[in-house]
Amino acid sequence: MKFTWFNLMPWPHLPDDFRQSHRSVWVDIPSDLYDPEEGNRVYHEYMDQLEYADSLGFDGIGVNEHHQNGYGLMPSPNIIAAGLARRTSRAAICVIGNSIALYNPPIRVAEEFAMLDVISGGRLVAGFPVGTPMDTNFCYGQIPALTRDKYYEAHDLIMKAWAESEPFAFDGKYNQLRYVNCWPKPIQKPHPPIYIPGGGSIETWDWCAEHDYNYSYLSFGGYIAGQAMLAGYWERIAKLGKDESPNRASFAQIICVAESDEQAEELFAEHMLYFFNRCLHVYPGFSDPPGYRTLKTIKAGKLNQLRSEAQKVFSNLTWGDLVDNGFVIAGSPETVRERCEHMIKTLRVGHVFGLFHMGNMPDWKTRLSTKLFAEKVMPALRDVWPDWKDDDRWWIKPYEGRVRVEETYPGAERDARADRRPPEGSL
């Protein structure tokens, strides 16, 4: 089992009446809610947390791309990843990922991912999302009905740019380039592991199977709601005659660990409610522009997770609902271990993206939960899939002779990794 510590990088200061006074956390959120000077502190805190997770033995540290989004402050995840590549030497750097249909030309992604793979010494996991409608269509203006076609073309261009050793001409529908010549090239051959984050499009399942890419189901619905989706995925994998390695699939799950179940509620409830009540307040008109989802997906009844009915559910959730319905796995190390094992087995996944920092959670609570998971939960979950423990098809192959930060700049990472004490009287 692999565990990646993931941070969405939310803005932690959305006002209490955000839901009442604004129509959407995404696309048209007023930018005066953001304070760049406080942003300076927030970015460093979040990047420190990712480095802290590396030091505790998480297999990967993860970032992703969102635009004009109050819960995702990484329009360019590659900038964060570059910082992490310099301050860590061990964990995979999972960029999940770059919305490749948005880069013009997408050769830019081939170049930046190659740079990240080289700087990190072969530790990049390369994610290629189609992109959410909010990011792709409404923020970046791509035509919904053509987004997927453009995405496929961008993928073909990037993969060919990494594979070819000679310059070549590319005559695409969306990109015409006379001299494609990716310089530098990634360390990992033939290419870094490819992860395809998805939200349940049937075409994406088949496409992942066809290319043997990892399918990463990213939702905030949690592991109970995720079962139906992953069951559909595994059914397609079996039908297409692929092996059933759990490492073909990843799942994102919100996880909160405390000393006891009661303490978990006391420490984390308010921050989870901040996330579900404020951060997921997306105007339904932005969540499903006609043409974005294929007819096949609509027919299969995969209604969008942010449509208005779901929104109503999010806004009325209590801590008990969040835990009982699996949105959040929370509790003592033993409770969390038991639920995580259940999640891993029922979803059949070999890789979990753990969302440990959510909403407006303060640094010390994030670190407490992260450390308890690393020390008391993760070790007990390593061998859930003994039959597939040598299957490394979807994992990084770092370069042995890479530059290591701990040797080059001893102590450079010390601050980020020091444990934080909770404020007096808070535990």
Added chain:
Amino acid sequence: MKSRTIETRKGIRCQVREAGKGAPLVYLHGAGGPMPEEPVLERLAERFHVFAPVWPGFGEEEGEELLEDMLDFTLHGWDVIETLGLERPHLVGHSMGGMIAAEMACVNDRGLGKLALIAPAGLWIDEHPLPDMFAVTPFELPALLFADPAAGQKVLTAGLDFTDDEALTNFMIGNARRLGTAGKILFPIPNRRLSKRLYRMTRETLLVWGRQDQLIFPLYAKRWQELVPQAELHEVDGAAHMVPYEQPTEVADALLRFLG
């Protein structure tokens, strides 16, 4: 209206609704698609041979994936006219259909009779940005499109029950096809640089606009008149963007008077 299916030389099968006798008139519907009741077309058919092609993506026939950009759309319009064997038809278009009609006129002005554009899309004025029709939920459409939203609701949903999951899914599929196709020329901004081609549109032209149009504001008519100096404007009271369905008698009268 009777209906038949034609196939263009490009290989797109296309349903064409047809009625009346007389000089040929082609009507291009808007992004909402053809409606079950077309009172304006019924009136036009009293004097003209009306052909109302159902645009790819808006009917039962497939093939919309063959149309990807503005030129594809424009040439499809001409392919339909050629397949029907029409000589210099009058061309009437509503909303998206008005935009396509104007583009068709820009590439082959001499192949047309007169041109009537009802609240056409296709222009953009930075100082007066239009609402984003792709970011409204189906529930919000009536208020955006009709001067009388309650009556509009009935026209749009034709009795559909949105609380029924299957009805909702079917509506979503139709809506995804219709507006997904329309998005190829209207998303994210309904401007494919028609304004720099409009100097080629020299036929007699009528603009019809609902005075309460909240989707493409009536002041856009003035911009059309700047770019197409011979265009007359007929404004209609008690109507918004769906003016042909809200004030069909007045719209038909204006069209018949203009077309002669």
